[in-house]
Amino acid sequence: MSKEPIHIIRRPLITEKSTVQKDKYHEVCFEVARDANKAEIKKAVERLFKVKVESVRTQIRPGKERRVGRSSGHTSDWKKAIVRLKEGEKMIQYFEAV
Numbered sequence: 001m002s003k004e005p006i007h008i009i010r011r012p013l014i015t016e017k018s019t020v021q022k023d024k025y026h027e028v029c030f031e032v033a034r035d036a037n038k039a040e041i042k043k044a045v046e047r048l049f050k051v052k053v054e055s056v057r058t059q060i061r062p063g064k065e066r067r068v069g070r071s072s073g074h075t076s077d078w079k080k081a082i083v084r085l086k087e088g089e090k091m092i093q094y095f096e097a098v
Contacts, residue, residue, distance in 0.1 A: 003033070005043070009041075012029065013029040013080065028085070030045075031081075057082045061077065063075035063078070
């Protein structure tokens with residue numbers, strides 16, 4: 001059963017580091033579903049943004065401990081994908097305004 005691209009790509013990550021990666025290395029960062037693999041992420045980005053993907057790197061980012069008064073909890077772990085676009089591809093429009 002294949003997943004819908006909208007369920008694989010959760011949101012773009014816009015940070016100082018991801019902005020530098022965008023300009024210098026032609027890479028974009030996304031938060032993705034924890035159970036998505038690299039092939040599914042590649043297909044989802046190509047279908048959603050109509051670009052060609054060269055490579056995908058993934059990281060599992062650990063959640064953080066959070067406290068509110070005496071109560072403490074833990075945020076969920078999440079998965080980050082760094083997607084490198086092929087040479088000559090236009091940058092994803094969402095990131096042009098950043």
